[in-house]
Amino acid sequence: MKTKLFLILALALSIVLTGCDSDGGKGSKAGMVGSNAAEKVYVAPGEHDEFYAFLSGGFSGQVSVYGLPSGRLFKVIPVFAQDGEKGYGYNEETKPMLETSHGFVPWDDSHHPELSQTEGIPDGRFLFINGNNTPRIAKIDLRTFETTEIIEIPNSAGNHSSPFTTENSEYLVAGTRFSIPITETDVSVKEYAEKFQGMLTFVSVSPDEVGDMEIDFQILMPGFDYDLAHSGKGPSHGWTFFTTYNTEKASTMKEVNASQNDKDFIAAVNWKKAQEYVKAGKFHTMPSNYLNNEYSDHTHMATSKKMTSTRVLIPSECPGLVYYLPTPKSPHGVDVDPSGEYIVGNGKLSADLTVHSYSKMIKAIEAKAYEKEIDGIPVLKYDQVVAGVVEKPGLGPLHTEFDDKGYAYTTFFISSEVVKWKLGTWEIVDRIPSYYSVGHLMIPGGDSRKPWGKYLVSLNKITKDRYLPTGPELAHSAQLYDISGDKMELLLDFPTIGEPHYAQAIAADIIKDKSLKFYKLDDNKHPHAVKNEKDTRVERKGNEVHVYLTSIRSHFAPDWVEGVKLGDVVYFHLTNLEQDWDVPHGFAVKGANNAELLVMPGQTETLKWIPKAVGVFPMYCTDFCSALHQEMQGYVRVHPANANVKLSWGLNEVEKQEK
Amino acid sequence: MIKTIALFALSMFMLVACGEAGDAQLEKNESGETEAVESAASETAGNDGLGVGPVKSVTIGALDAAMAKEGEDLFTKNCTACHKIEAKFVGPALAGVTERRKPEWIMNMIINPEQMVKEDPVAMELLAEFLAPMANQNITEDQARKIVEYFRQVDSK
Secondary structure (H helix, E strand, O other): OHHHHHHHHHHHHHHHHHHHOOOOOOHHHHOOOOOOHHHHHOOOOOOOOOEEEEEEOEOOOOEEEEEEOOOEEEEEEOOOOOEOOOOEOOOOOOHHHHEEOOEEOOOOOEOOOEEEEEOOEEEEEEEEEEEOOOOEEEEEEOOOOEEEEEEEOOOOOOEEEOOOOOOOOOEEEEEEOOOEEOOOOOOOHHHHHHHEEEEEEEEEEOOOOOOOEEEEEEEEEEOOEEEEEEEOOHHHOOEEEEEEEOOOOOOOOHHHHOOOOOOEEEEEEEHHHHHHHHHOOOOEEEEEEEEEEEEEOOOOEEEEEEEEEEEEEOHHHOOOOEEEEEEOOOEEEEEEOOOOOEEEEEEOOOOOEEEEEHHHHHHHHHOOOEEEEEOOEEEEOHHHHEEEEEOOOOOOEEEEEEOOOOEEEEEEOOOOEEEEEEOOOOOEEEEEEOOOOEEEEEOOOOOOOOOOOOEEEEEEOOOOOOOOOOOOOOOOEEEEEEOOOOOOEEEEEEEOOOOOOOEEEEEHHHHHOOOOOOOOHHHOOOOOOOOOHHHOEEEEEOOEEEEEEEEEOOEEEOOEEEEEEOOOEEEEEEEEOOOOOOOOEEEEEOOOOOOOEEEOOOOEEEEEEOOOOOEEEEEEOOOOOOOOHHHOEEEEEEEOOOOOOOOEEEEOOEEEEOO | OHHHHHHHHHHHHHHHHHHHHHHHHHHHHHHOOOOOOOOOHHHHOOOOOOOOOOOOOOOOOOOOHHHHHHHHHHHHHHOOOOOOOOOOOOOOOOOOHHHHOOHHHHHHHHHOHHHHHHHOHHHHHHHHHHOOOOOOOOOOHHHHHHHHHHHHHHHHO
16 A cells, blocks of 8 residues: 555656656757746636737738747738638728739738837837838737738838837838839839939827827938838937938849948938928928728728828938938947947847947037938948947847846847847857747837836748748747846747738737727617517619628527529628627628628628529528527528529528518 | 755745746736636536526516516617527527526626536536527626516416
């Protein structure tokens, strides 16, 4: 008996000990994973994560929502790309969200999620993200986690240095990475140096709960590549900093030709000055075609507004508007520390990391310490603005974020590592490998005035052997590090969707209690909503057939429709009558050339369907809703084009016919 | 023997640690919005037909026609997708419901259906029979009282 007990206890103990030894002799591949890493990322079933993290979907065009520290994926929010899962960009209500001056553009390359801020601190109202390819900025409402506005950026190409908010989200910015002839016209690419220009756009955000985006003004700049941006904070609030490369103005083989100059520039834009110039009427009105698409939570519909002009400021006409800070060498990220004093230029081809001083910049401007002027923009003297240099930190610096203890963390793409250094002394205090080739990094609040300096996520470009192989294409990897101690510690490795260029994170408490549970049916102002089964009906308007139907667990009303004829265009307007959390109903009909509907409680959505043959076509609920979900189905009968039939429909004992 | 005791002590420590985690979980569920996983049917079996939920006592007086009219409107909008008065549909026929059930039970079933079908013996039987769970339509207590008045009017005819 005693022996048995001893054996059981010994076995239990050995399991515990083995469990703790998570490094388990695997060594190199796990990297520097400490023995208690699993404990630090374990969020027990039913428990909630400490942070929401919003990762860019990159070339998926979307945003994905993760929990930290668990690395669990909660939602993929469709933004710039159609999403069959949610019907986004397929249903009639959201199609206008993807309209542009180029027509319907159902994809983009999303790069930089950016949380709205109040007094320099993420406030959890909105998340913004740029579309790089067909220049746009989108707004996601963090009560619903849905995209509620997309504004197109005219006179721009490659909207990369975007959206990067100001301290109270007065503005989002949109700097062009690919300079173009402005106004847009067909000139020879060989005339790049003479005829191409860059545009910096300032998009205002209304301070109310709508957060309406509008283009306030644009600034016409020399034809460089405006790569990244960050706005000032604290003392430097009122300024936005943009990195430039290709100050050589090369138009071909940029890989070599755009890397010739020892120094490129950080453009410092005084946007408060810009506001004064706009107010004083010093702008040019430029004809500009762009669309502003807005989604309403009340009508559950998006509408496109056509815009026709922008206000453009020209720096040579507006003294004090823009200055150039010389910065080695093709700087990529430009990052402002929490105090607002230091402006880090991550010179991606430079051996050192250059940090400028805001207060020195202001003194240099006052002293007119100019090296030269470019198109009326003063170039400040390098030694008059530089605060310090982090010497030989690594190879290929790209981005820097900050903690709340006076440290900065910079990613190095080529040497594949994160390096921690001290602001003010510029000394390197720690370094840790990333797997592999890190691009951006993210510390929750790490680009704000108040970082939560507990975790750091590296967003990596190369994956190789990190996960089980999935053929030639692999998920991009992200790594979570604990940065609460002196030494950074790798905790977790998790896959991402598309390319997680950049990310933002915020304490979950700021958002989670505001999260909407369902839309109130009473507030539903959709013109085709039906709010009870009595009002469900089918109407013909010429060759259009409108089916006004409802869903509740678990039936559609009506669940049969006859009298549709070949050549008809059928619109199913489905209202979900449920008034409880987490009871969406889906809707699909055989042969539809778009996608399903996924209708939230209290919401109305519309599926367009053009039957191609005579017959009987099933429709059904696609989102498992109850024990009788499989019974949630119905039929639409399609008659020949010349059939002499009336529309009829019904549910159970109710049967109705067109008058 | 000493070794056995030491190991036993260590195991006990682990069990205690697990126990604490379990308690924390339960507390969170009680205060949070997700209902507790454990049902407490034994406690509520004797709820005197009042059901389980916030409604403990309702005063019933003479039939209030205006209130019944409001109740009818609410019923049409929120309930008729699944309930008919005279016939069994997705849910039970509601004629005679005020004779079968106490007003408190009806109101708790309307405003607290998730807990009712887990803990109230009558509601549990109804779920087993109908399988479609009673939908929570986020009706307020005041609105539920009006719906009861409508049912009383129906049953008085």
